[in-house]
Amino acid sequence: MANLSWLDSVLPRVCVECELHTYTDLDLCPHCTAALPWNHFACTKCALPLPAQGHECIRCVKDLPPFTAAFAPLIYQPPVSNWVHAMKFSGHPVYTNILATLTTRYLQERIFDCRPDVLIPVPLSRRRLIRRGHNQALLLAHPLARTLCIPLTAGLVVRNRHTMPQQGLTRTVRLRNLRDVFEVTEAPPAHVAIVDDVMTTTATTTEIARTLLQAGAGRVDVWVAARATLSR
Numbered sequence: 001m002a003n004l005s006w007l008d009s010v011l012p013r014v015c016v017e018c019e020l021h022t023y024t025d026l027d028l029c030p031h032c033t034a035a036l037p038w039n040h041f042a043c044t045k046c047a048l049p050l051p052a053q054g055h056e057c058i059r060c061v062k063d064l065p066p067f068t069a070a071f072a073p074l075i076y077q078p079p080v081s082n083w084v085h086a087m088k089f090s091g092h093p094v095y096t097n098i099l100a101t102l103t104t105r106y107l108q109e110r111i112f113d114c115r116p117d118v119l120i121p122v123p124l125s126r127r128r129l130i131r132r133g134h135n136q137a138l139l140l141a142h143p144l145a146r147t148l149c150i151p152l153t154a155g156l157v158v159r160n161r162h163t164m165p166q167q168g169l170t171r172t173v174r175l176r177n178l179r180d181v182f183e184v185t186e187a188p189p190a191h192v193a194i195v196d197d198v199m200t201t202t203a204t205t206t207e208i209a210r211t212l213l214q215a216g217a218g219r220v221d222v223w224v225a226a227r228a229t230l231s232r
Contacts, residue, residue: 013026013027014027015027015028015029015032016028016032016079016094016095016098017029017032017079018031018032025101026097026098026101027094027097027098028098033102036074036079036080036102037074037075037077037080038073038074038075039072039073039074039075039226039227040053041053042070042072042227043055043056043057043060043070044056044069045057045060045064045065045067045069045070046059046060046065046070046199046202046222046227047070047071047072047199047222047224047227048060048227048229049075049227049229065202065205065206065209066206066209066210066213066220067194067205067206067209067220067221067222068219068220068221069114069221069222070199070202070205070221070222070223070224070227071106071107071110071111071221071222071223071224072199072223072224072225072226072227073102073103073105073106073107073225073226074099074102074103074225074226074227075226075227075228075229076198076200076226076227076228076229077229080099080225080226081198081226083095083098083099084099084136084197084198084225084226087099087136087139087140087197088132088136088197089132091133091134091136091139096136096139096140097143099140099197099225099226100139100140100142100143100144100225101143102225103140103144103223103224103225104143104144104147104148107144107148107223108148111148114191114221115148115150115191116150116191116192116193116219116221117150117151117189117190117191117192118150118151118152118153118156118188118189118191118192118193119141119144119145119150119151119152119153119192119193119195119223120141120152120153120154120156120157120192120193120194120195120208120212121135121137121138121140121141121152121154121194121195121196122135122137122157122194122195122196122204122205122208123135123137123154123157123158123159123182124137124159125159125161126159135154136197137195137196137197138154140195140196140197140225141154141195144195144223150193155185156184156185156186156188156192157182157183157184157185157208157211157212158182158183158185159181159182159183160180160181160182160183161181179207181207182207182208182211183211184211184212184215187215187216188212188215188216188217189217190217190218190219191217191218191219191220191221192212192217192219192220192221193220193221193222193223194208194209194212194220194221194222194223195223195224196222196223196224197224197225197226198224198225198226198227198228199222199224199226199227199228200228201228202222205222208220209222
């Protein structure tokens with residue numbers, strides 16, 4: 001258990017799921033933490049949930065993604081999907097903290113021999129950023145960068161135009177929708193990690209990774225809080 005603040009020891013937090021007091025550094029008790037849909041067995045390339053560990057999913061075997069590896073501690077199912085939705089559309093600080101903390105702990109056990117030089121949050125279009133008021137990928141990336149002591153560069157990759165929402169589209173349509181949408185503003189370092197809230201079809205991260213590699217990056221990884229079970 002992480003070290004608790006003086007305030008946490010005097011005024012315990014309340015678990016967001018069971019509403020019981022919890023003497024932890026999260027608004028989530030150990031029991032509810034253990035009961036989360038953890039992504040125990042994931043594709044070694046795209047982090048798609050699989051029945052067993054140490055394998056690649058069928059799509060990655062047939063069509064290897066441009067990124068080297070993807071890391072996703074959780075599966076995009078309730079309550080995680082509800083938390084991601086709250087972070088994405090309202091910037092909810094409690095759920096953002098839970099997702100960032102759980103993602104950081106997961107990564108700390110796995111990236112000791114493959115630490116990136118910089119973190120890049122998936123950028124939003126100017127129109128969507130104004131409408132939403134925040135970038136959920138940036139909200140997640142800030143605590144990851146701070147805790148893991150990795151530089152964060154929000155402006156290294158930008159969107160050059162607004163696109164239709166990706167939700168409900170097939171992977172093929174998403175890839176077509178995102179073609180040449182991203183631009184790299186300066187030469188990227190050798191090893192980059194893309195940060196986002198959730199990965200569904202890998203279309204967005206595939207296009208960003210392709211753009212970064214074309215600009216000179218040597219390795220691109222993907223870090224997300226949750227991975228969807230369907231990869232259409």
